[in-house]
Amino acid sequence: MIIENIAGAFDAVFHLKNLGLMTLGVAAGLITGAIPGFTITMAVVLTLPFTFGMSAIEGISTMIGVFVGGLSGGLMAGVLTGIPGTPSSVATTFDGYPMTRKGRPGLALGLGVWSSFFGGLISAVFLMLLAPSLAKIGLEFGPWDYFALVLFALTITASLAGENIVKGVLAGAVGLLITAIGEDEISGVARFTFGFEPLEQGFDFLPVLVGLFAFSQLLSDLRDTDRARKPMVLSTTKIAIEHVQAIREIFRHYKTLIRSSLIGIFVGILPGAGGTIANILAYDQTKKASDTPEKFGTGTPEGIIAPESSNNAVEGGALITMMALGIPGDIVTAVMLGALLIHNIAPSPTFIVTEPILAYSIMVAFALSLFIMLGLQAICLRIFVTVTRVPMYRLAIVILAYCAIGIFTLNNIVFDLWVLLIFGLLGYAMRRYGFPLAPMILGVVLGDNAEINLIRALATDDNLMIFFMRPWSLFFLMIATASVIFPWFQKYRGKKKWTLLFSPVLAITLSIPMFMMGGQVRPVIAVGLIAIGLYLIYKRHRGGWELKPVGADEHQLREG
Amino acid sequence: MSRINADVVIALLLLVITSALYLDTYFYETVPGAIIGAKIWPRVVTFFIGGLSVLYLIQSLRATRPEPKDDDEQINGVADWFRVNRNVVACFAFYGIFLASLKWLGMLIGGILFVFVTLSFLGENTRRSFIINAIVAIVCVGFMWAIFTFALGVILPQGEILPR
Structure with a gap:
């Protein structure tokens, strides 16, 4: 049965159109991830509108491509400029940049690329092995358990996402509130609409997400005029990635690779924790376990292998939680969950059983993206060098315009664009005043699930002690x-x-x-x-x- | 406005909003035969937010003034706030105007104008920069508009200027 499903998934993923879309996705991810200020989540969020016209498999494969590319792209900027392209590659700069300054940028990039590849591959294997088993546990869940799981996902995200837990939980609760706006699905009663007709349909997931995350981030990047006008010109123009030497170094430090990949998978499985945490945690653990901790920060290969293998392994872990339990492991999988919902597919403990081809296609697409990433890294490096000459404000404003076009295509109504603007304002204010966005996005994604399960639980028995x-x-x-x-x-x-x-x-x-x-x-x-x-x-x-x-x-x- | 004052204001604002939302749930109709009313979930969530807002308010009132972060500017008064957030306010305003004018200008012309005007506002005040901004606006928006219109078959707002 599993072999059949995997064969079916291979057939779907290795379709020519899908391969083309994945290649485009990986390339877009590599370039976006390489630009400091543009996060991977933003890249995946902005890909979402393009997936409406695609099948669920094509849409998810493209987004996985963007994600895998983004994780690997982040290391290019970190290694070559010392400025991490994404928060997931912060720790990579600790040793990647010193190695570049020592005159080995090719080796630093090679170590990053191949560590990302091996880390991702290890997590893909775990994904295939663990997701079906975890899904079996998920079948034991009743509505009480599922509601408690959503609560846990929100509190742990709030706990890990910001300095102030109260602000984090508040953000998550506001996310839940956003999903309560509009007509109640069961009774049709309008809630929190105050007689304003467009609100009766509620807010669509996509404009809320793009507004909160992408729109607000782009505007945060533009706040400082000097910084916005300055191109991030790279002095290095011609770099050859040292593949063979890098693979040798990685095999020499195989323990670091395996330990860091396992850390990445574990962090990925935890709802709300992502590559940002994994790469620092893996770097820290590797330094502690090393015989030569004093070499860390001076350009040691282990200092690149650890963060890069762990941040790519995160996604396998996050996909395990998403597919087995219907709970996103991080913001990116929250966006993917939203994409599946747009295609009327709701991941739950029965997801792998009811949608086996799609579930296994996600796993296959994840593994395949890693190979595409390897192939594209050298080409994208050249594009990245060119893109760094464009001032930030030009990139940001063009993307804002793309946001408008993309969001409009969701329902073909201008109201969605106003929703984008309003949530962009809200997201910007939240960033300025220290409210983390991750719990809020999780609240928006899981709000309906939480309500349905609470109502089911209360309809079965109104005794709240059952939760305990x-x-x-x-x-x-x-x-x-x-x-x-x-x-x-x-x-x-x-x-x-x-x-x-x-x-x-x-x-x-x-x-x-x-x-x-x-x-x-x-x-x-x-x-x-x-x-x-x-x-x-x-x-x-x-x-x-x-x-x-x-x-x-x-x-x-x-x-x- | 200091961070502490801002936090207190936000907490109070949240309390007022959630109280209003909580009161709103009393006006929801009860559907005959429904076991659980449509008001339960909104009440649970607003009550929860209300409780957290009280905690947030207490926390904000008790907190000492935080150490200013590297990217924090000293902002004194509304005019100063506008000066610091000039770019952001302008971008939001231009975006709002772009949306309001979509009905007449359409996505193509409106999008090009939005990109050109905003880039010109944010960028350098030179002739070369204006020309580059115009090219960027026309090429980028035109390219994306063409992809959605011709390749993906999406009908974007056409406006009243371009022939249908």
């Missing part, structure tokens, strides 16, 4: 609570004694829902969690509950 009596629901509520406390834990770690209890208490309390789930494996996991919790308490007790200062080299994990 069902194991999965309790599990998600517990980790949601932990994710709310996490920013304080991070802030006070090494300073306040209660932080010493955070991990053991979390492990022990999580064993409760695991026991409740029954079966054979999960109670064993629960016993393991209790053992870990007790061991940590014992260890800290023996250490006299002494606070150890957190390493100065540890980075804060924040949305870029």
Whole structure:
């Protein structure tokens, strides 16, 4: 059955038109990702309007192409100019740029490109292996569990996305509110419309998303006139990527590659956490594990392999969560989820069973994009050098005009363009006043799901205690609570004694829902969690509950 | 306006808006036979936002003045705010005018004018720059308009100037 589905997916993905679209997508991603200020999410968001006329497979394949290209494009700017093209490649600049300054830009680029390729490939394998298994777990979910999962997705995104958890959760809640505007799907009652007729249809996902993210970002880039007018001219014009030497170096540091890819996959699986976190985390862990940590920051190959393999591995992890549970693993998969919804396909735990060809096509397209990226990197490097001569304001304004054309094509109504403008204003204000956009976008994407599941849960039984009596629901509520406390834990770690209890208490309390789930494996996991919790308490007790200062080299994990 | 004052204002604004939205839910009709009314979800969300806004307000009132970030300017008064955000305000205004005039100018002419005017406002005030801006506006918008109109078959707003 799986072989049949994979064969069907290959047939769909290796269609000539689809290959052409994916190539265009990867090229667009490589160039956009390379331009500092233009994020990958923005590139994927702007691709969305072009996918309306395509089939679901073509649309998603193109977006995956843009994403994979964007992740790899980010390293070009980081390595050659020292300015990361995207937040996902911040850590790449720590060693990539010094290596370029030492006269080895070709090796630095080669290491980045091939690490991205191998990291992505490892996560593609995990995607194929893990997604169907995780989807089986998802089949156990009732509406209570699903609602609690959405809550967890929002709180963890809010927790990881900004400095202020209250602002993050507020942003997520406003996202939920946006989806409540318009006619109620079940009863047809108009909500929050105040008699304004165009609002009865509610807000379409796309103009809201493009406004909040792309529009506001472009305008933020234009705020400073001098910076907007200045082209990012690159002094280097001719660079040859050292492929063979780079592959040799990567195989020499295979442990770094595997560890960083696994970190990327794990971060990707967590809802809301993306490449921004993964690349810094992988760099940090590699530096800690290295025999020569003092070489980091001077142009060591490991310092490039770690962030680049992890940020590409993130997407495989994020796709696992999206396909298995219907919860986006990061903003990019949130956009992809929106694209699927436009094609009337809603990922859920039954997604792989009901849409096997599409599900496996996503996996195949992801793996194929990595090969296309390899082939296009050298060509796009030349285009990137040319694009860097164009001042930012010209690129930004032309893209704003494209936004208008693209958004109009969604429903052929001008109202959507006004929605774009209003949410652009809102997004800009949110950026200025420190509200993270990621939770809000997740709220917009998951709002309908949250409402449907809450209504189903309440229609079955209006006893709210059921949310605490069902194991999965309790599990998600517990980790949601932990994710709310996490920013304080991070802030006070090494300073306040209660932080010493955070991990053991979390492990022990999580064993409760695991026991409740029954079966054979999960109670064993629960016993393991209790053992870990007790061991940590014992260890800290023996250490006299002494606070150890957190390493100065540890980075804060924040949305870029 | 300092960050603390701005936060307090935002929190109060959120409280006023969510209160109004919460009150609005009392005017929703109850559909006969419905087990769960259409008002439940909006009430849950507005109540949640209201609670968070109170927390945000308390947090903002208790917070000390934050250290200014590198990209933070000292903004004193509305005029200063407009000076700092001049480009952004202009872009929003031009975009608004572009949308309002779509009915008459259409996407092609309106888009070209929007791009040209905004680029000229943001860019250098030289003849060469104006010529480049005009070329960029015509080529880029024209190219995208042609792709959507001819390749993707999307009918974009035509306006009243160009013949149909």
